[in-house]
Amino acid sequence: MKTKTITGLALGILGFLTPLLFDLPGLGFAGQVTLGIFLLAAAFWLFEPVPIYTTSMLVIFLEVLLLSAEGPLCKLSQPPAVSPRAVPESQDFTLPAASLVETNQVLLRGPGPLPGRIAVEILDRAGDEVRVRAFELSTNSLVITRPRHWLNTYRPTPYRDFFAALADPIIILFMGGCLLADGAVKYRLDRSLTRLFLKPLGTRPAFVLLGLMGATGILSAFMSNTATTAMMMTVVLPILARLADDDPLRTAVVLSIPVGANIGGIATPIGTPPNAIALSALSQQGLGIPFARWVVMALPIVLLTMAFAWFLLLRLYPARTGSLTLDLPGKFDRSPRxxxxxxxxxxxxxxWFTEKQHGISSNIVAFLPVVALPMLGIVGKKEIRGLPWEVFWLMAGGISLGTAIKTTGLAAWMVGRVDWSSMGAFAITAGMVLVGFVMANFLSHTVTVTLLAPIAVSVGAVAGRATGFDLAPTLVAVAVASSYGMTLPISTPPNAIAMGSGMLQNRDLMKTGAIIGAVGLALALLCARFYWPLFNP
Amino acid sequence: MRRIHILCVEDEPEVLEAVVRDLAPFEEVFPIEATATADEARRVVRDVILPRGELGLAICDHILPGEDGVSFMVHLHAQEATRATRKVLLTAQAGLQATIVAVNQAALSHYLAKPWNPDELVAVTRRLLTDYVLETQTNLYPFLSLLEADRLTERIRSGPLPGDE
Structure with missing residues (x-):
């Protein structure tokens, strides 16, 4: 095994056990378990001893086992309870003294998941028994004899809530986008649109490059960045043979595709999973952002960085040839399907774009293509099976982790550890965005946002009131900054595809990726400070 | 990266040089090895090509000093590592019998008669290498600019669309 694998496994198991070995004041046992799962997932996602989507599956599995009401842990560790014994010829009862809480209360197991709390009048103490009087008591009552048991304060989540993460509305939104993309590729809509886009731009290399970036950006706003890169590579690579071996334009053309795809993915909620993760965290807080509003928020930064990237590529890799022709044969498919x-x-x-007018959530709208495309025979079983299920699982793990962190009180506890009022609100935002950007360069973008979103939400819950910390712009900025994490070949799958073409030097990718990423990061911070707060509800 | 090689076996130096010259456009992605005899070719495949990569295409003359081209091809076909290799006979004088053996026992891919037309040689090479990478490779992007882009594109487009992770 590789050192990285061993490190990841060891850190994950250590991370899982550590919170259980210490008494963390204020955090119940359920919170400790959740913290353990969170640390395990973080270690596994960082070091990848197993594929990242399987870590997500493991997260859901552990939650169901350890935290759900129906799971074995909750089933097997119910707090013990006894029925009070009536004292003859009186209305009094005797109870084990251990069942008293706060000197004069006891917990009664009721019909609900959490025990009820009643006050009793203590008449006498004898050994480990007390004689009490209380109106609510009867010999049928069940008095819990271990009042400090964790299940007395934690209301376990039904296991279906953890499983439900795989059918979360955000995942349905994504599924709709994926099926539309599948259909678009099947009927060559992507090629037709690229042709339409490139035609008016002529053959001047600078404009062809602009057209390529624009087409890639628009496609990747609706398709996965990786799929867009894969498709656009099949458009540009065949023409490279026509350029001289040493023409720097070759590098510019190959780079324009992953750069365009990474930036274009920012533009819509379905452009790339980080956007969706941020949106789902926000809508759990009642701060949902409609499709069109996201686009209005994201478009300026997308256009600015796209224009900047164009200038940069032209500057770094000036074309030697005077004209470049992309011939894409074919025309729009006009078959009924x-x-x-x-x-x-x-x-x-x-x-999607008129959500404001009709008020129907984009998640519901996304179900239209999911139903209509297979029904009309436009896509078939092959496309349904070919959906990126590993990405759905990855997202589901993050969503269910968010549920657990919220319901077990871990969120509130984590935030309570830090004195947020000593920091400026924007310093917190900037710190998170920076951490997200750095992480995204090394990690999956989805994982980055999945790990940061619950932390941001927790901070928002507490610090928001105290310091004016602005949750929505922060999460949007974290998601956007993660998309700019594109320095290394491993940073994003589009980069990996571009490198895999064998037409690119590592240092060219890293140089342009670092410069564009830094500019994008700076712009994201500016937007988070001045532009995105304008959209707060 | 494990590179896909082209092997040319031809005993006349001028002819060998001409073949290698005609194939020069492929050299950037597909390194070319040239040998004069089947014996030398076996050694090159074993000691040079297979340790570093794989053999995508073998272009052989039939009449060679020592072992003949067809028998060398049968040898390539009998081995696991070179079974998928596309085999081209480039010859003026392979009899019917030898050709039958080449087709039946070496899965001969193409027969080119000398003197050959350079454009045809390039087209055949392009087609056969495309067949080879479609059969053996998962990452097709490095070949899009040199080989038959239409067929490679079709394969990439018909696969499941990747999602972002």
């Missing part, structure tokens, strides 16, 4: 795809695509996009 293709027309059906255009109609469903158009209707979905229209409904």
């Amino acid at each position: 293709a027309l059906g795809l255009y109609a469903v695509f158009g209707a979905t996009a229209l409904l």
Whole structure:
């Protein structure tokens, strides 16, 4: 085994056990378990001893086993209870003294998941028994004899709530986007749109490059960045043979695709999973952002960095050739199924952008293509099976982790550890965005946002009131900054594809990735400070 | 990266040089090894090509000093590592019998008669290497600019779309 694998496994197991070995004041046992799961997941996601999506599955599994009401831990560790014994010829009862809480209260197991608390009048103490009088007591009552048991204060989540993360509305939103993309590729809509886009831009290399970045950006706003890169690479790589071996334009053309895809993914909620994770965390807090509002928020930074990236590529890799022709044969598919795809695509996009007018959530709208495309035979079983299920699982793990952190009180506890009022509100935001950016360069972007979102939400719950910390702009900035984490070949799958073409030097990718990333990060911070707060409800 | 090689076996130096010259456009992605005899070719495959990568295409003359081209191809086909290798016979004088053996026992991919047309040689090479990478490779992007882009693109597009992680 590699050192990295061993480190990851060891840290994960250590992280899981540590919170259980210490008494953490204020955090119940359920919170300790959740903290353990969180640390385990963080270690596994950072070091990848197992594929990252399987870590997500493990998270859900552990939650169901250890935290759910139906799981073995809650089932087997119910607090013991006894029925009070009636004292003959009186209305009094005797109880074990251990069942008293706060000197004159006892916990009664009731019909609900949490025990009820009643006050009793203590008449006499004898050994480990007390004689009490209380109106609510009867010989049928069940008095809990271990009042400090963790299940007396933690209301276990039903296990279906943890499983439900895989059908979370945000995942349905994504599924809709994926099926639209599948249909678009199947009926060559992506190629037709690219052709449409490149035609008016002529053959001047600078404008062809702009067209390529624009087409890539627009496609990746609706398709996964990786799928977009894969498709656009099949457009650009065949023409590279026509350029001289030493023409720097080769590098610019190959780089324009992953750069365009990484930036374009920021533009819509379905552009890339980090956006969706941030959105789902926000809507859990009642701060949901409609589809169109996200686009309005993201578009300025997308356009600015795209323009900057264009100038940068032209500057670093000036074309030697005077003209570059991209010939994409074919025309718009006009078969009935293709027309059906255009109609469903158009209707979905229209409904997404007019959420404000009709009020129907984009998550619900996304179910339209999920149902309509297979029903009309536009996509088939092959496309359904070919959905990126590992990405859905990855997102589901993050969503269910968020549920556990919230319901076990871990969120409130974590935030209570730090004196937030001593920091400026924006310093907290900037710190998180920076951490997110650095992490995203080394880690999966989805994992980055998944780990940071619950922390941001917790901070927002406490620090928000105290210091004016602004949750929505912070989470949006974290998601956006993660998309700019594109310095290394391993930073994003689009980078990996571009490197895998064999047409790119490592240092070219790293140089442009670092410069564009830094500019994007700076712009994201500016937006989080001055632009995105304007959209707070 | 394990690179895919092209092997040319031809005993006349000028002819060998011409073949290698015609194939020069492929050299950037597919390193070319040239040998004069089947014996030398066996050694090159074993000691040079297979340790570093794989053999995608073998172009052989039939009449060679020592072992003939067809028997060398049968040898390549009998081995696991070179079974998928595409085999081209480039010859003026392979009899019917030898050709039958080449087709049946070495899965001969193409027969080119000398003198050959350079454009045809390039087209055949491009087609056969495309067949080879489609059969053996998962990452097709490095070949898009040199080989038959249409077929490679079709394969990439018909696979499941990757999602971002």
